[in-house]
Amino acid sequence: MLGNRNYLIGYDPGESRNKIRVFKWLVSCAFLLLIFRLGNLQVFRGDELRQRSEDNRIRVQEIKPLRGLIMDAYGEILVDNQPSFDISIIPEIAKDVELVKDKLADLCNWEEGTLLFETASQPSGKLFVPVRVAKNIGRYELAAVATNLLDLPGVVVDVVPVREYTYGKMMAHILGYVGEISAFEMEGDVFASYRAGDIIGKYGIEKYLKGPLRGKSGGQQVEVDAAGRRLDVLGKISSVPGHNVVLNIDADLQKICWDAFREQAGTAVVMDPRTGSVMAMVSRPSFDPNLFNRGISGEDWKKLTTNPLCPLQNRAISGQYPPGSTYKLIIAAAALEEGLITENTKILCDGTHQMGNRTFRCWKKEGHGTVDLHRAIVESCDVYFYNLGEMLGVERIAEYSRKFGLGSKTGISLPGEKAGLVPTREWKLKRFREPWQRGETTSLSIGQGFALVTPLQLLRAYCAVANGGILYKPHLIKKIETAEGKTVGEFSPEPESTIPISKENIDILNYALWGAVNEPHGTGWALKRAEKDVCGKTGTAQVVSLPEDEEEQKDEIQYRFRDHALFVCFAPYRDPEVAVVVVVEHGGHGGSVAAPIARRIVDGYFDLGQERHIR
């Protein structure tokens, strides 16, 4: 034990004791530091961190509602929901996202770059959130992915309902289309209740009724572990599907209207003059709303937006055309009502009309001879109406135009409607800083010049004459019901106003419109039917006024300078139940181009009624 003794010698326990005391203090300080930190985390930040641990463990998943269906007046489904499949990757589970993406691409024979990786859709700071890599995959891909899911860590297949527009192009402008909400839309208050990635209506009824169609999102609270695996559903609120919408549209009639056109650009609207119900509305050219379902491709979008014929435009409500001779109805009504003429007032038409130093011509060069109001409407004599227009003056023309619902939106339940234009002196001064010229009144009286109407406005005005004077609000939506079929809202016809034309005068006008179709020399001869006779008025709207010497070469003038062909009609003469407007853009003469289309529609309508009656 010699060594031990060595260590004992010279050892001063007191010195060690002092050092140990210092260390005791140091150690105490260290422990105090730990306790302070512990207290800070558990006591002061306890609630916040408890919340974060809950956020870790509980994920709230949105259950998106099914969008409401849209049906026609007879219950035929126009828009349905179909399943579409998306692929997402949860990066934290996949670990090597690139590797998993390569495997996926291999399985589905996708080319490189097909898979997107929308990290932008991933909320920052949240873990285990799936990131979408492919949208709307096909059956083959779905089968390939589903059977190999075990080899694809972190890969999730989501089922997403998408809209199916049964009638495709045919009803695109009425039904509209849907798309993901854009960043721009998110900024506004209108979409405050929406989140990124939500589907919203972008056009047509889909947009107009975006609220009722949307439904209410449900949600579930799910407990997950660190690997994002779902362990338990803690609570669930089911989603409420959107309301179904029943339109006044008759799908069969819509198809008849669509087919009535050849390849022309134009529009046709069918309305029930007794109620203002819109039974059909086509606009051509059109687009396939199904293209928008999962986000339209840049190429397709470019095609649509650069097409000079603007297929996205609903010509029935946002196409604005000079009314041409169809305007004569309103001029005639105004002149009668103001007592400027009677039904017997005769005017000589020698083919020209002088106003100041300008010469206005009738469409019939040799003139109509002496005509009364009835003949003037039947044969669409321009000179007769130049005189009426000048008698009335622009302000009175404007006043009556407005009473017939022109110059303001009809209030149809569709977005994007245009108001048309009813020119006045004041308007011209404001717009051009020039006074109104007398000659402009002359042009206006046959619907040329500044006046612009939408086909729907025109149709509504004619309906008012057809039904004895009531101006209806176009009635497109019949009712809204819940998914179970309980009616939420039913919409009855809405008479907006009564046109200030007396019963006698309306009869005179109706008879004249009947004559235009059914009498010799009538411009609307194309619609002469054996029974259920049609009343109607042609119109040819000049796009540009051509110098007289060029009139002869009309066939050769450029498409975009050609006249628009218009036709408005209703039938039968007694108690009309259907009214149609047809506009063919740059089609030429109303009587020869628009009237045959209207004929097919009117025939189709009555045939359909008969078929339905037999059924």
Place this chain on the structure above:
Amino acid sequence: MKFDRRLLINFDWVFLGVILLISAIGILNIYSASHNMYMRGEPFYTKQIYWLLVGLVLMIITFSVDYHTIIRYAYLIYLISIAFLFMVSLYGDITHGSQRWLVLWGFSFQPSELMKLVLIIVLARYFSDNAQGGYHLGNILILLAIVGVPFYMIARQPDLGTAMFLMILFFSFVVFVGVGWKLLVSFIAGGMTLTPLCWFILKDYQKERILTFLNPERDPLGTGYHIIQSIIAVGSGNIWGKGFLKGTQTQLKFLPEQQTDFAFSVFAEEWGFVGALALIFIFFVLILLGLKIARDSRDLPGALLAFGVTMFVFWGIFINIGMVLGIFPVVGIPLPFFSYGGSSMVVLMMGAGLLMNVSMRRFILQS
């Protein structure tokens, strides 16, 4: 060896009791952290019980042999440990990209854990031998060699945490022995000039850890994830805790390494501030008992051994809990007697044996 009754009388039952208490709490905690883990073979908590029993046997052996004998063979023990480390670098198993484990006779253990204790023994010996006459350049070079060789070998595995731990132990000794302010200052100055150099030696993942420690949100999915989840676990325990087996962070495995390095987070989540405070208090008592043994030792080797082992335990507690609470970067230092781990448990039990060894023999020396 003749049995001395005084050994039994002076046996430090309180000290043993505190250690067994911590180990028992630790095992319960490991049970909570791992009971719903899918794994083959024995669950972690039963294995930990085995390690505790093995540790107890080795503890008895350690305190049975007079510590002076251990001090006498200090250099031999040191060389054997270095040899183990050398063998690790040749034959060691590689896990998670580093070579730390040595398999001998069917047992796998980490020689770097053992090295912590051996370093204490060899430093106790060296400082005892050179207590008189102050320290000169020759002493310092020898000391640097004693610490530097294992430091280098362990850092190379790579296991920077353990390597730095050796350094910390060494500096604790340096401060305790009182090599003089001049030397201390030069040591620290040297260390500080070397620190930037270390940056270049560090592996990328090590740099990443340090940067992430400085700003955990920098990499919320990678290294920072551990720190963030640990802080959430601890903080969400609030005052009373979520209850045994009810810690959501633990049970849903948001916590990393929850039965080993982050065992304290599990405990703090389930037992709250009250429980964690109690546990820290028990650790504090343990450290005070260790320091008391060092103080009451009748000779320098005993004091140094007791001091060294106590520092071993203290730094383990301080660094581990500090890491779990986000005060220190994530380093692989287990919580003494508490974290799951065979090597750590066994070595610490031997360390405890050394402490008791010193404690038991203080009266014998008196005579």
